Amino acid sequence: MGKVDTTIRVRYKETDRMGIVHHSNYYVYFEIGRTEFMRGMGFSYREMEEMGYMMPVVETHCHYKMPAKDDDELIISTMMTKFKGARVVLEYEIRKKVDGALLAHGSTVQAITDSNLKPINIKKECPMIYEKFMECI
Numbered sequence: 383m384g385k386v387d388t389t390i391r392v393r394y395k396e397t398d399r400m401g402i403v404h405h406s407n408y409y410v411y412f413e414i415g416r417t418e419f420m421r422g423m424g425f426s427y428r429e430m431e432e433m434g435y436m437m438p439v440v441e442t443h444c445h446y447k448m449p450a451k452d453d454d455e456l457i458i459s460t461m462m463t464k465f466k467g468a469r470v471v472l473e474y475e476i477r478k479k480v481d482g483a484l485l486a487h488g489s490t491v492q493a494i495t496d497s498n499l500k501p502i503n504i505k506k507e508c509p510m511i512y513e514k515f516m517e518c519i
Contacts (some may be wrong), residue, residue: 383519388418389476389479399449402449408486411439411441416490419472423514436499437470437492442468444488447470462518465487467503469492470515 396407420427430437450456457477464471466471469491476486494504 385459386415386419386422388415388458389416390454390456390458392450392456394452395402397452402451403454405444408444408446408476408488411458411476411480412442412444412460412472412488412490415458415474418458419460419462423518425511425514427452428514430511431497433508434497434512435502435504435511436495437498438495438499439490440469440493441491442488443490444486446486448485450476450485452499456485462515464489465515465519467505468501470494490498 390411392403394455396403396410398404417427419449427437455478457479459475459477461473462470463473471489471491473489474487475484477484493499493501496502496507
């Protein structure tokens with residue numbers, strides 16, 4: 383599947399007194415990218431949770447390069463770079479739409495668990511999800 387690009391616009395409430403996007407919002411942007419990435423695979427987080435599977439974030443990183451500002455259009459590029467049975471690594475790039483300038487890049491690691499947050503091997507539990515994930519890497 384490769385990468386999925388999602389376009390968003392920075393809202394005023396996401397900025398700080400300096401008029402730039404507060405650093406904590408980049409993790410929200412990662413979540414938006416992750417949600418759209420899943421949808422691009424053919425199912426949503428909600429559908430996965432309704433099936434009894436969760437993907438809690440267990441690790442996250444973000445490297446800030448340049449600030450985004452109110453009303454900037456951003457492109458969130460999301461790609462799965464690693465998948466091993468009970469863990470998924472997604473990587474993100476956030477760029478300004480107008481000129482492609484790299485603003486931030488980062489990653490998240492998600493565990494694959496049951497509804498009680500017990501790690502599971504998705505290959506055994508749900509081969510359909512396993513196959514979708516394998517197509518992404």
